[in-house]
Amino acid sequence: MKRIVVAIDGPAGAGKSTIARRVAEKLGYLYLDTGAMYRAVALWALRTGVALDDMHRLEQLALSAEISLDGAKVTLNGEDVSAAIRAADVSAAASKVSAVAGVRRALVDKQRAMAEAVSVVMEGRDIGTVVFPDAAVKIFLDASSTVRAQRRLEELAARDAAADAAAVARDMKERDHRDRGRAEAPLVQAPDAVLLDSTALTLEEVEDAVLRLVRARTSNGKEVAR
Numbered sequence: 001m002k003r004i005v006v007a008i009d010g011p012a013g014a015g016k017s018t019i020a021r022r023v024a025e026k027l028g029y030l031y032l033d034t035g036a037m038y039r040a041v042a043l044w045a046l047r048t049g050v051a052l053d054d055m056h057r058l059e060q061l062a063l064s065a066e067i068s069l070d071g072a073k074v075t076l077n078g079e080d081v082s083a084a085i086r087a088a089d090v091s092a093a094a095s096k097v098s099a100v101a102g103v104r105r106a107l108v109d110k111q112r113a114m115a116e117a118v119s120v121v122m123e124g125r126d127i128g129t130v131v132f133p134d135a136a137v138k139i140f141l142d143a144s145s146t147v148r149a150q151r152r153l154e155e156l157a158a159r160d161a162a163a164d165a166a167a168v169a170r171d172m173k174e175r176d177h178r179d180r181g182r183a184e185a186p187l188v189q190a191p192d193a194v195l196l197d198s199t200a201l202t203l204e205e206v207e208d209a210v211l212r213l214v215r216a217r218t219s220n221g222k223e224v225a226r
Contacts, residue, residue, distance in 0.1 A: 004029070004119040005134075006214055007127035010141035011187060012175050013148030015198055015206065016123040019141065021072070022203075023210050024121035032069050032114055034124035034131070035094070037107050039085035040067050040076040042093035052096045059102030067110065086159065095175045098125070101184035125179055128190035137217045138193035139210060147199050148172060 006029065008020050017033055024031035041062050044050075050057045068075040074082045084090065097103055104126075111131050115122065122131065128138035143151075149169040156163040179187040189195060194213060198206045 003115075003117070004136050004214075004218055005115060005132045006119075006121040006137045006139070006210075007132050007135040007190075007193075008121065008123040008139045008141055008210070009125055009128050009187070009189070009193065010123075010139075011125075011148065011179065012172055013152045014141045014143050015151065015203070016141050018203065019198075019206055019210060020121045020123040022207050023214070026207075026211060027119070027121070027214065029119040029121050030115070031071060032111065032120050032122040033072075033074075034107070034111055034122060034127065036069060036074045036085060037067050037110065038098040038103070039090055039094040040074060040081060041065055041103060041107070042097040043081055043085050043090050044076060045097060046090065046093055052093055055100050055102060058097055058100050059106060062103040062106035069114070092171070095178055099178055099182040099184065104130075104184050125187045126185040128193050129188060130185045133190070137214050138190050139213065140189040140193045140195050141206070142195065142197050143199045145169070145172065145176070 006020075006023065006027075008016050010016050017035070020033070021031050023029075041058065044061050044065060045052065045058060048061075050061060052058070066075075066077050072082060073080060074085060085094075108131050111122065114120070115132070124131070128135055128140070149165070149172050152168050152172060153163055153165055156168070176187075196206065196209055201209070
């Protein structure tokens with residue numbers, strides 16, 4: 001069976017993780033949350049006192065980190081860090097760590113290795129442009145900044161994490177700026193990616209649109225998302 005890569009890129013709060021996880025389950029593919037890998041490196045940096053502007057030491061952490069992804073479970077050097085990497089300070093640090101070229105190169109190699117043997121749904125910021133530019137299916141999932149901020153608030157509330165609406169909106173705006181403006185693998189829509197705006201769509205509608213696109217591209221390749 002031919003290995004299939006479904007690449008889902010987009011800004012923070014667009015719903016990439018939820019959609020990618022659901023689609024992978026429906027298709028029987030492996031789900032890979034690449035953002036969790038950057039969070040894991042950021043967590044390790046915070047724990048060991050590595051400065052977030054020390055590019056050399058951050059790269060060394062990324063190179064030596066043993067990261068495994070199993071659905072929503074994230075393991076760093078043998079420890080389950082699934083919950084720890086979702087802390088607010090780790091999220092902020094991950095955005096800075098992900099801008100380091102050496103870290104991105106190290107983790108891209110690990111991401112490609114993870115997808116060597118099986119079909120995957122991989123989501124992140126540069127999957128369709130850098131990690132797998134030849135992916136069979138490329139989707140750029142987006143939503144209005146207002147909706148994305150609201151979704152992030154709801155996500156934090158579900159984890160019983162205190163959050164201020166203004167602070168969340170401000171942090172998201174800053175992250176968008178960093179993601180789109182970084183020199184190494186900036187967040188951009190791949191020329192051959194299908195733009196899917198989820199602002200006015202339900203979770204089920206987004207999932208259905210992605211599944212239709214995957215099935216079309218892996219059969220006759222003619223259909224596009226509508």
